[in-house]
Amino acid sequence: MRIFNVGIREVILLLVILLILFGPRQLQENARKTAQAIRRFVRSDTWRSFLGIYDDVNNIKEEVIRESGIREVQDSLRGINRQLSGIDSDLHQPDWTGTGSVTQNEPETADGAQDLNEIHESEQL
Numbered sequence: 001m002r003i004f005n006v007g008i009r010e011v012i013l014l015l016v017i018l019l020i021l022f023g024p025r026q027l028q029e030n031a032r033k034t035a036q037a038i039r040r041f042v043r044s045d046t047w048r049s050f051l052g053i054y055d056d057v058n059n060i061k062e063e064v065i066r067e068s069g070i071r072e073v074q075d076s077l078r079g080i081n082r083q084l085s086g087i088d089s090d091l092h093q094p095d096w097t098g099t100g101s102v103t104q105n106e107p108e109t110a111d112g113a114q115d116l117n118e119i120h121e122s123e124q125l
Contacts, residue, residue: 019027041047065071 018030022030
């Protein structure tokens with residue numbers, strides 16, 4: 001789990017450092033004060049106006065996407081990508097049927113190479 005590109009190990013390390021610096025009682029008091037400040041900020045008009053601006057920007061983005069037809073292009077590209085992936089997987093699967101793996105013109109062994117040489121010599125005669 002990563003929040004703000006910080007993992008669990010970093011959070012635990014930070015908590016251990018804070019515990020060493022402040023001690024258990026002061027750490028608890030500082031955590032309570034920080035939580036109260038965050039609660040006040042989330043309930044403030046500043047936070048509400050920020051959320052309103054965020055919603056407006058998202059609405060504008062969705063409207064631009066809808067009007068420009070980007071979703072349809074994305075859907076068609078996804079379909080093409082699925083088709084290409086299917087073709088790619090078909091090309092990389094081994095041919096277990098025995099057809100198409102070796103053509104009749106290609107020798108399979110050294111004896112086959114000698115046979116081709118003999119045919120070539122008899123054609124020249």
